[in-house]
Amino acid sequence: MDLARFLLPENSSLLDAMKAIDGNTQEVVFAHDAQGRVSGLITDGDIRRGLIRGLGLDAPVQEVMTRDFHKVAPGTGRALVLDLMRAIQIRHVPVIGADGSLCGIHFLRDLLGVQERSNVAVIMAGGKGVRLRPITRNLPKPLVQVAGRPIIERLVLHLVSHGIRKIYLSINYLGSMIQDHFQNGNRFGCSIEYLVEERELGTGGALALLPERPAHPLLVLNGDLLTQADIGRLLDFHQDQQVKATLAVTGYRHVVPYGVADVKNGRLERLVEKPSLDFQVNSGIYVLDPSLIDMIEPGVDYPMTRLIDACLEKSLGVGVFPLEDEWRDIGSFNELFAARTGE
Incomplete structure (x- = not known):
């Protein structure tokens, strides 16, 4: 997985986030600070709600991103990740390393997307x-x-x-x-x-x-x-x-x-x-x-x-x-x- 497609600086605009989400086709992107630590999660729904409340496309993603998001550590078993997703009804969980960097992403449709x-x-x-x-x-x-x-x-x-x-x-x-x-x-x-x-x-x-x-x-x-x-x-x-x-x-x-x-x-x-x-x-x-x-x-x-x-x-x-x-x-x-x- 090319994680670069899911990352953008935290001073990026809503338009930048929309372009990133359109490019990765997974409805989510993550903001990072100057040290490369993930600081927020932005979904297409977050952007839509920001626009509804009057934000412009040039507004910073910090206005809409979720800072307290659910994450797991590297090596967490997929059964535990699946349970987390089911319990709180989310479709993506980032894997965050000890240094705060993005190491991977679990997607619900991948975990459940095996042959039924x-x-x-x-x-x-x-x-x-x-x-x-x-x-x-x-x-x-x-x-x-x-x-x-x-x-x-x-x-x-x-x-x-x-x-x-x-x-x-x-x-x-x-x-x-x-x-x-x-x-x-x-x-x-x-x-x-x-x-x-x-x-x-x-x-x-x-x-x-x-x-x-x-x-x-x-x-x-x-x-x-x-x-x-x-x-x-x-x-x-x-x-x-x-x-x-x-x-x-x-x-x-x-x-x-x-x-x-x-x-x-x-x-x-x-x-x-x-x-x-x-x-x-x-x-x-x-x-x-x-x-x-x-x-x-x-x-x-x-x-x-x-x-x-x-x-x-x-x-x-x-x-x-x-x-x-x-x-x-x-x-x-x-x-x-x-x-x-x-x-």
């Missing part, structure tokens, strides 16, 4: 989070916060940023708190409905509660995940593989904290100091052909792994998609601490 997907997502958010008690004694685990934001909110915003507009939340334990937080989803850029479990239905049983069979492959996620998984690539992979189910996996390394003896016939063959074992583990993210919903027994605890096993038994194709992005399962105090501290 017809796929429906279901987030399983009904568990009790027993391993996180006492935190979860009066709070559902998906609403536990990491860096000031509930885990499940981050997940919803991530899905929205990848073009998912229809989301079901499966709820049970303290589910009304999740409903109160999200309501109909409008504030988060999507439509949210709820699958209310009268009893715990496991990681897959709530799919039998869907009011209708989706027309496109269904995305299913556990509600205690922190991930930057490329949802678009995952859905495209599922389609390209022409399989009935796709399981997203992530790398996991287990380091044995001791020296391991390799023994044969009572003799030491070798001693391996703290060896490691590498695995591809289930990430709790799936894509399912809608027809698989018919295989789920209604009203019973039905784990997703049982559905995957049933696919294998029936020789239905199951794809494996390796995640290359950040992924954390917030299922224990150690994982929660690591997520909160960035370790």
Whole structure:
């Protein structure tokens, strides 16, 4: 992005600002002082309102610019930026460096302008989070916060940023708190409905509660995940593989904290100091052909792994998609601490 097209000196005129906005086609421009520090934000609406109140085109932009504007620091995640834009209904947020300079600009139409997907997502958010008690004694685990934001909110915003507009939340334990937080989803850029479990239905049983069979492959996620998984690539992979189910996996390394003896016939063959074992583990993210919903027994605890096993038994194709992005399962105090501290 050519940021010079979005900058002009703070002593510029309204006409100068109009020309800059016309040139960058993004309806906004930023004023800067003599040291290059951004001092104000000017939109086409600001200029229009200034002209209505009698300012001339030669008036300085300081007469109309917003000095106390919303901004973010470099490295701020796009989910957080999207939430800010949605919450205060703005279309552009500048990225301002420590020296006050313009480092970039987030545009709402870019964040939401990814390919809109017809796929429906279901987030399983009904568990009790027993391993996180006492935190979860009066709070559902998906609403536990990491860096000031509930885990499940981050997940919803991530899905929205990848073009998912229809989301079901499966709820049970303290589910009304999740409903109160999200309501109909409008504030988060999507439509949210709820699958209310009268009893715990496991990681897959709530799919039998869907009011209708989706027309496109269904995305299913556990509600205690922190991930930057490329949802678009995952859905495209599922389609390209022409399989009935796709399981997203992530790398996991287990380091044995001791020296391991390799023994044969009572003799030491070798001693391996703290060896490691590498695995591809289930990430709790799936894509399912809608027809698989018919295989789920209604009203019973039905784990997703049982559905995957049933696919294998029936020789239905199951794809494996390796995640290359950040992924954390917030299922224990150690994982929660690591997520909160960035370790």
